[in-house]
Amino acid sequence: MCGIVGYLGKNDALLVLVDGLKRLEYRGYDSSGVALRLGDKIECVKAIGKIANLEEKLDGKERKGNLGIAHTRWATHGEANEVNAHPHSDCSGKIWVAHNGIIENYKSLKEELETEGHIFKSQTDTEVIAHLIENFYRGDMAFALRETLGKLKGTYALVFIHEDHPEKIMAAKMGSPLVIGLGEEETIIASDVSAIIARANLVVYLDDGETAEIGNEDIRIFDSAGAEINKEANKIEWNSEEAEKKGFPHFMLKEIFEQPESIMNSIRGRIDIEKGDAVFEELDDFADVARDARQIAIAACGTAMHAGMAGEYMFEEMADIPSKIDYASEFRYRTPIIGKETVLLAISQSGETADTLAAVREGKKRGATTLGVVNVLGSTIAREVDACVHNRIGLEMSVASTKAFTSQVAIMALLSVYFGRQRKMTSADAKVILNELFLIPEKIKKILELSGEIKKIAEKYINAKNFLYLGRKYNVPTALEGALKLKELSYIHAEGMPSGEMKHGSIALIDDDFPTMFICLKDSVYEKNISNMEEIKCRGGRIIAVATEGDEKIKSVAGDVIYVPETIEPLSPVLATIPLQLFAYHMAVLKGLDVDKPRNLAKSVTVE
């Protein structure tokens, strides 16, 4: 996903900008560029592919400046090439713009501007912004920006600089994140705090409709009506060390191994074991809503959607409240029946996923109370929902989400208790779940010890071109999540589905070249799963089973078995997913692939 970095300060702007871009790499991108003020001119350099390519192009000439903007682009309009890479300029070459988001009316704007004589170089929507600013510029950057914004429909986080203003960066936000970092005699503006943490720990988050004028002396922020406002700076909770790999070869492996701790952070202080209740200080005024709610509508994408599926099962089974999960991308298009007595639960690690955010807004429009489960505090979803539970798992750098999933499922369990206790759930029933949650981190540690064993299994299956992932009940989401991990990391085709559904078509695929990963735990659907495994085995299919410790019987059906400790059914996805994360990780490493930045993917998808 696109990333923005802007810099104004006493240090070497180019160094800061390139460093910032690198810190945004994990979001995914296909080209990058930088516009730097050198003397009284602005010079722009762009490159396709990795930032190393940009560095190579920058090599060989000294570029000492104190002001600049930079961008990593994830193509939406126009192919990934140098011309389409940001920053973009106007006809005069004096105005330079970097932008995240999508300008929906760019075509009509472009036509108008072309009729007026503007010459466009790229196929991007962003370039219209540069030409609009040029149109409105009469010596005042703020005025030109305000007039330009009035013409735009869509989403943007944008920064722009002008050759005639050696000490100014203008910024604006609508729908895409933008944050200003206040360092020592320097200001860094970025689309993501991870580009800032190395240099500043005080930040100001811009809200939709706001603009900022960053100067050497001061930073001025304006609301959508153009009135200057005072905004408080927040302290960033993450340090730059957290963004490093801590000795692991990949962020993903580091994050997989962080799960005992991250789960603990997610539940810490949220369990009242005496009363048998879940306590969320951020849900202060929410008890009545939880008691009176007639349904929970859940919207999320990708991995968060799988955690939401586990939540859907939990809310119905444990909290006795009707619940329905949606792909957030479908939610607003399928006319969901929701209203005042609906809680719309949005789950999003980044808090910036465009579809999930749109679902929140749709929910609000229809009168629902919105509740977020979000990892990034200060993110758009966290700020827009009526109440928000924070995952507290720290930065997740790897594009493939791991510790966010297990934390989200743990929070689903806590929320089920929270809602359930306002309704029919007894304290004794709640205590079963809450006590087990405390045991989960130790159980995860035991599974992590199996990493070497799982790697050996991966070696056996490394040539497989396809995989089926099967599970039942709470482990349907586990199967979907396991398949997603394998696809995104190792580029092996994988399908996840309920094991009972496999007979209705997919079984036709099974032969000895089409292995199955079967989540078959000692739970209420164990015997059913065993029957499905037999059906696969007698058709020549090879099976890897994720099974409960002590289950010897399963070895007569599955060729390979990975054991996980016993737990209660609702929490079983937390444990059963970990071997699948490790399996996908080892497959990708064995294939020599870029584990932390799989091709074509983005960490945070901020466009629809």
Ligand code: G6P
């Ligand atoms: C992207 C990421 C996935 C993630 C999904 C939802 O597609 O690659 O790993 O699950 O977005 O992200 P969110 O930040 O909303 O949880």
